Amino acid sequence: MHRRQFLQWLALLGMAPSLSACESQQSGERMRPRFWDPPHDTVIPPSDDDEDDEVMRALIDVLVPAEYDDGGAMTSPGALETGALEVLALRSFLPAARGLGFVRALPSELDAAFELGAPAFDRALRAIVRHDLDALADDLAPGARFTALDPAEQRSVIAEAFRDPLKSAALLYVRAASFVAYLGAVRSDQGLVAVGFPPFEDFDGRIAVSGYPRTISGRLVDANREDLDALRARGELDDYTYARRPEPTPDDDLMDVLDASGDLF
């Protein structure tokens, strides 16, 4: 089936029943508990199409992959482990991603699905991603589905999909959710830790750090009572400043640029 036909089919046949099914899920007892405490947000129930979910998981794991040691133990989480599926499931993610400029214009069918409601959007997104990646997988290895490809082939298919303006918008959306999950501390701080941040002091409260200065062991220091220089000299201070004046710059006289209070003349 050509993509355009698929999208038309999706718009005409797929959305209405899935929307009603999801809405009944939302209003019923099967609604998923919120993983975060957004006062206005809603979480979209997961798709009940296992194959769609499998493709989405595989895609996310290629976009921001987890890393493992030789023994198979995870050494660095990826976007799946840091909650990309949950970010995708947030009702507010599309407007936020648009506002932040993380996504380009989506196919009109996806826009239409969003107007129908978050469940319809999520279902349509997964179906489109699966359709596009499976079609490219079939081009690469006739008869193969995306999830059956080896990792190098999956990367090749995704690279091809990113090069196709028709296919790239949905992929960019998933990429945005993957990086927001990995680095946005929405569901986990482990992505931030992986890029050099300290672990959150209180992840449930989303508090990265409640104050400085503090000791390397994490104790908040009362700067008015404790001797910071002594702590620093002992190598115990988790400092954010050198408390050092930079070397002067020869021949760069700011006398006629800055006034005494630090404002430009």
Next chain:
Amino acid sequence: MSFADIVIVGAGFGGSIMAARLGEHIERALEGAHRIVLLERGEDPTGTLDPEATSTSPSEYGNRFQHSLAPDYLLRWSEWIRDEEGAIVRGAPSMNVIAGRGLGGGSNVYCGVSLRAPRMVFEQTREGETLWPAYYTRASLDPYYAKAEAMLRVHRMEWTNERVPYWQLTTKRDFVFAEGCRRLGATAVPLKIADHTDANEGWWTQGQVFEGRQSLTKNYLRVAHASGVELRSKCDVREIVPTRDGYVVRGTDRRHGQERPFEIECRMLVLGAGAVATTGLLLASEHHFDGSRVLDPAIERGGRNLGKHLSGNGDYGVTGMIGDELAENVEGFKGKPMSSFCPSFWREHQFIVIPFYAEPVYLAMNQISTLLSPEDPMARGRSVAGPLRGPEGYALPDWGLEYKRRLQRFGARMMTMGCLALDACEGFVERADDGSLRVRWPETDRATERRWSMALDVMGGIYESLGGEMFLDVYRYRGTVNTAHPLGGARMSSRDVRERGIVDELGESHSNPNLFIVDAAAIPSALGVNPSLTIAAIAESIADRLVRGSGTRSVADRLV
């Protein structure tokens, strides 16, 4: 319909200061005889200023922002206005504006940088015409700058702790930046910051203590609240309509989990919702103003000013990675998000450079910058470097394992910088048929291009002097102007050239008595420095002249 003597729309620097100063005056000099209502579209982050607020504080741990890029959380405290159409076309100029929302406006999400605008800003001319009304000079504003600095507790940061409390020290990031500047023959100096008693009132997604921020909720809005000004959150003003004696403000009250329409009649109306929102409100209401009360006097001569002359204040952010020599020490996520700047190029080129903390997700998503050079050639003649290459010489994609590994030393090596410069107010605010607002930046003035080009050379030079590299930036990559400092859209002009502006030097509409714009929308040029303190000083100045009746009718006279 209810009645208030004064309605103020928006609770950022303009609206909050007007609320505080007019509220104080009415309480003390006029025995509280007049009612002031302030309407703010966003929430009350304190949970205490609006007695009817139904929103929760930013976190259950009290008045504290969280570290989260959770979408709904972002949408609560900020909003983005974009050029969707332009953003689709790579290389075509477009514009993104980020603005704060909630009681406190931009002060809830800004970095506290508080510099006075340099003298030459007020002396700018274009096509032989001065941009600012003659009243405004650095000297005329200096007393009001001082007043705002006292309220906002502005301090100059220091490199060492010999004279200042610990929380007023610059960060390691600043020291590294200063060393880069020095190697380039330039100088970095500490910034003036509105701060509080905390070492790390960092940016709003850093999860640090909001109570340590010097937000407007701590000063001007407290004064307004104590003076009896009614502060209403989650009240979205849709349009304003002129009446014989004043104005009617129409909107929607979203408190109590409902959407209730409201109408308030008032004698004085003060708009302080920010450059884009105030201009958008005027655009939405323009059809109600005609004849002798037309909002935009230029229309009388077949021209147009409303929605035009939007400046991005020359904002231009880039990101790069510094070399290993100093890299162990950057720790850009610790301490204040901004605390130093390089003024060395102001005199000759009219830009400053500020190093700052930026969330890694923006960098990963190529928003402040791109971690990879683009493969696509730029439209409109802007040059780009070749794509970044992997070990085998192939172009790296911006996803996958190698890309992820490039991010892994973010904490140690990544440093973001931005320039603020004079631009030519090339932007527009427009209102779509569905009522939504968008901004556009159809073409960049050649002088702005030259300034940015010079700033890019400087910023790239700093990275290189530190053994690193600057990654390509969004403007060159996509043609996008990203700004957190929109100015203009409904600019002021002297009364003798009313056709060149929407409001006069007092912020009062040229054709509509008692309709004021006291926020960034009225600023007629780029400032070249972070604008919050100048917006505050202008609001202090306007409030003072209104209270004293200096050069205009006093508030008391206007409310009789």
